[in-house]
Amino acid sequence: MRVFAPAKVNLALHVTGRRGDGYHLLDSLVVFAGVGDWLELSPARELRLSLSGPRAAGVPADRRNLVWRAAEAFGTERGAAILLEKHLPHAGGIGGGSADAAAALRGLAALWDLPLPGMDELLAIGADVPVCAAGRPMRMRGIGEVLDPLPPLPPLWVVLVNAGVEVPTGPVFKALDSTDNTGLPDMPAEGWADAISLAGWLGATRNDLEAPARVIVPAIGAVLSELGAINGCLFARMSGSGGTCFGLFAEAKGAALAAADLRKTHPEWWVRDAKLLS
Incomplete structure (x- = not known):
């Protein structure tokens, strides 16, 4: 199974407040571009993550990677072999890690025949993961949990x-x-x-x-x-x-x-x- 992880682009990003726990409140116009990373998923007895591609250098292949945390969000001990093909720059403000996690969620849900995790689990992976999981132009508010189609x-x-x-x-x-x-x-x-x-x-x-x-x-x-x-x-x-x-x-x-x-x-x-x- 091959899954596309498109780059996220914030056309606008307003910081509208800060919660008591330190999380910032946002109001952002989010779209996606036809360039991004790719994930290949296949059945396996345990969870394995490997990397390839021109932007793979320095990207972790363990639990520090949001793809790994996306797999854990299903709360299952099922395995999968995941190859992450990196084309987006690391820490680049276009949601590379979050887009990868969202693509992993879609792919693993299909591979394991499970529903996607809930909003709390998605936010625990990363604030941009819910909007990347939606995968369409959205207005994103709150800490990333309020999503409205544009x-x-x-x-x-x-x-x-x-x-x-x-x-x-x-x-x-x-x-x-x-x-x-x-x-x-x-x-x-x-x-x-x-x-x-x-x-x-x-x-x-x-x-x-x-x-x-x-x-x-x-x-x-x-x-x-x-x-x-x-x-x-x-x-x-x-x-x-x-x-x-x-x-x-x-x-x-x-x-x-x-x-x-x-x-x-x-x-x-x-x-x-x-x-x-x-």
């Missing part, structure tokens, strides 16, 4: 860029000037007419983690400057807690040309273009 999205293509510098999530949240900010503005009930109208709406939103992340990792600012200056790029922002940034495009050709140019001028960067999944 109005229809227009066709959109994305260029994802990571300068190769890991961004530590904890220090980024700690460096926030305020954790009590406004939520997302109202969305059009019928959705956005086209990519330009969505980009205009996004202009009234934020990623509250972008400013502190740029202080910690200045390379993020350089990536955003280059993305935003590309012809045809409608909107550029950092995803999640960083350091992957995205540029939105109305056409596949424009995104592909932009990605090709960035790979040529910055061969040390991780650059991918893809369609956003509906």
Whole structure:
């Protein structure tokens, strides 16, 4: 069984509060891109995890990996052999670990003929796991447990860029000037007419983690400057807690040309273009 784990992209991410237990409250617009990791699952007597792919270096193959914890969330002693093929950058703000865990949950549920674990079990794996398990465009609120489908999205293509510098999530949240900010503005009930109208709406939103992340990792600012200056790029922002940034495009050709140019001028960067999944 082969399961796709698409990259998660936070088009907007507002930090709206902080609970007494330290968890931050979010209001985020989450979509998924047609680029990601892959998992291959097969029956086995015990749980085994191995890794391959161009981004496998440094990724653990034990319980530190969210895929392993996803398997444990079923509360069963059943086994499986899981091969995780890594293509997304580690600690990149595009949900690589959470997307992998969500793909493992879907695959193992089918392999073992079991229902998916409940919301509490999903959140215990990671705050982004529920939305990644949903696998479709969502508005995500609370600590990740409140999920609402988005109005229809227009066709959109994305260029994802990571300068190769890991961004530590904890220090980024700690460096926030305020954790009590406004939520997302109202969305059009019928959705956005086209990519330009969505980009205009996004202009009234934020990623509250972008400013502190740029202080910690200045390379993020350089990536955003280059993305935003590309012809045809409608909107550029950092995803999640960083350091992957995205540029939105109305056409596949424009995104592909932009990605090709960035790979040529910055061969040390991780650059991918893809369609956003509906």
